[in-house]
Amino acid sequence: MKQTIVATVVNNPGVLARVAGLFSRRGFNIASIAVGVTEVETVSRMTIVVDVDEATCEQVTKQLNKLVDVIRVRTLQDTDSVARELLLVKVAVDPRNRSEILETVSIFRANIIDVSRTSMIVEMTGDEDKINAFINLIRPYGIKELARTGKLAMARGERAVAVEADEGLRAV
DSSP, X not given: OEEEEEEEEEOOTTHXXXXXXXXXXXXXXXXXXXXXXXXXXXXXXXXXXXXXXXXXXXXHHHHHHHSTTEEEEEEEOGGGXXXXXXXXXXXXXXXXXXXXXXXXXXXXXXXXXXXXXXXXXXXXXEXXXXXXXXXXXXXXXXXXXXXXXXXXEEESTTOOOOOOHHHHHHTO
């Protein structure tokens, strides 16, 4: 079962390698990982998706909390969180299929961010199922290049994995 783990960490070189190494040493494959700076520039947020059972996820979470640069770790459940991915895909186009592709882009509420005579780049956000459905529909036209982020997730409502500015500095 896929588990979503969100960790706030000190924004230092090597932290990503140490976190990924923890999973690697235990033989767990990371399905996706997305990392970026937070509202506090000394703190980064990692969203890690790993295919493990709940007990193993709890064990990994405890081990993550022991790493020096880790500030806070939380497992998010699909029912009480919002999750999205970003897709950039370059699709082959020609005069015969251009309107069909444009219609598909419109149906999925995606955006065309670059157009040339033989291709267009489409940007789309959504959950994993929506992204996969879009890819499957445009695949017959010819995908020239594809890039997608891992899952980004956030707890609904008042719950947060946010960090105060001084908390991020203390963790250094």
